[in-house]
Amino acid sequence: MSAVIRLPSPLRPTVGGQRTVPIEASDLASLPSAIASRYPDLAARVLRDGGFDRFITVFVDGEDARFLPGEHALAGVREIELLPAVSGG
């Protein structure tokens, strides 16, 4: 079963206005290339040099992806959320 990517409103126009889109990738390290091949308009906004841009925060079932290894398997993951890197008071 594939996971879904949940997108914030500024990114939804890149996928026809949808809030979530399906994605299939074996692990975290291969997620950027999976996005690039399936959603090139989205990739153009969120990827840089083969990885996620620093202004994007990625959460895997609620866990900040920066704390997960690249080989973290995405099988069984329900939701990958992309949020603008806006945080803190």
Place this chain on the structure above:
Amino acid sequence: MAIATRTTLLRGLRCRACGELQPLDDRYVCERCLGPLQPDYELHDVGTSALRSEIERGPLSLWRYASLLPVAEPPAHYAVGWTPLIEAPRLGAALGIERLYIKDDTRNPTLSFKDRPVAVALARAVSAGLDTLACASTGNLASAVAAAAARNGLRSFVFVPEATEAGKVASAASYGATVVRVRGTYDQVNRLCGRLADDYNWGFVNFTLRPYYAEGSKTLLFECAEQLGWTLPHHVVVPVGSGALLTRTATAAHQLTATGLVDDTHCHIHAAQAAGCAPVSDAVLEGWRAVAPVRTPDTIAKSIAIGAPADGDASVDVVRASGGSAASVSDADIAAACQQLAVTEGIYVEPVGGVVVATAAALARRGVIGDDETVVLYLTGNGHKTEPGELVLRPAIDPDATSFETAYAEVLS
């Protein structure tokens, strides 16, 4: 009541990443690259004397700097800012800093500097016709949002980590806010609010109103410069949570210089963090490396316990460009510094104030501060909203003079 007229120098919102100038609408990140947006002002052809006069004639609040803010003063809000800049000779002697000043921002309406960014965010929310304010908070922001909403007849929802100090939660609740306590760290609360900000048409002050909100933080340095006779301090020690205050301190220094309000003197900006959550200070002290987020912050300085600061890398860049430095200080040093401040200057702060004082001590020990250089410490939160540290009190005495003199003979001698 009419909204105060003002001279605005505002041009639009500019992306700090790609540089694109964008209109002042409801966007809160760059449409092109999702980078952070910051109001952009026309600074170079300003009549300095006229601007200075306008400021000096202005209200005794942060709105005296309305020309350098993105929105006009809201009609009904209470005064925020214009807090005292206090000479601190006894603390200075203890730290070995000759010309030490304290910017006592504990004296704002809800006892923290958060009233400043909230005042600007509130002004934007009111002008945009929003009926609800919201935030993710470590505590102080929750109080500031709740009070500002109450004052202006808005609803408020404040989201805080479950472990937030009871005094701060009680404060926010007393203003009528819906206080949502969340099982998790601040960063997890923040993620939740990032999701909700898309689903609810509320003014999330540190998300959807962030380009406006963050501007309020500039006004600390504006005030310090004016209170020093339109001069920048040589050093300013800034507590770092998200990094918004530190980066906007640099913005303020630039704007003061570019408008000619101050001479082009150098202001070293130093980052103060607790060792239990020091992503920025550690990056500075470990060779200006990229910020590595902290998964589980662990410090008594809960107000700045933000493991993944949005302005973290930008803060490192600011510190480096300004010729500043940083320290990460232990909880024991933080508690001792709070007490040192209280007994030398009579100012009672939350642990973040101890982080700032302990950082200043570390900078002084390292020889970072030269003779005759002015140093300003930002004290951003009052101690009365936090749990008191461990008190060692003597037993109660009978109400007679003999009991007093017997029990306290050692102190009296």
